Amino acid sequence: MNKKKFSLFIKPKPIRGILVYLSIFFFFITLFFFFIEMGLMENPLKNFGQPPQSFNIIDRCSLIAGQLIHPIETESDCASMCMAECEVRSLKFYSSNFTSNLGNCNDCICLCK
Incomplete structure (x- = not known):
């Protein structure tokens, strides 16, 4: 008696959305560290906390x-x-x-x- 309605659009599950955002975040963090390591970008925390x-x-x-x-x-x-x-x-x-x-x-x- 319980009939499920058929829908063309699949609702994304919340966990998939979180995983997508986390993977994008980690991709950009990895890219950031790669640029610092290759010398394409200066480390912004290089002189943090040091007196002038x-x-x-x-x-x-x-x-x-x-x-x-x-x-x-x-x-x-x-x-x-x-x-x-x-x-x-x-x-x-x-x-x-x-x-x-x-x-x-x-x-x-x-x-x-």
Whole structure:
């Protein structure tokens, strides 16, 4: 007496859907690690938790016609020099600290991660 209705569309079972999503997730995780291992992508957790390294860039100021001439005159000059220094050391620029000294050479401290 119990008749099942015939349907053209098969309802997916919940477990199949979960397995499909899990297999897609694991595929992308595996692909992510493969790209890191092959060097196609940089590891985002490489420097996680490490304090930034500090470098002091020397302002080679000189006395010309009674005035001090500074190669690093402003905060933006200091930041651009720091970015270049971090790139040379294969690090990422974190921040810079510029101190202007009127009677002496300026100070530029770089922080790289």
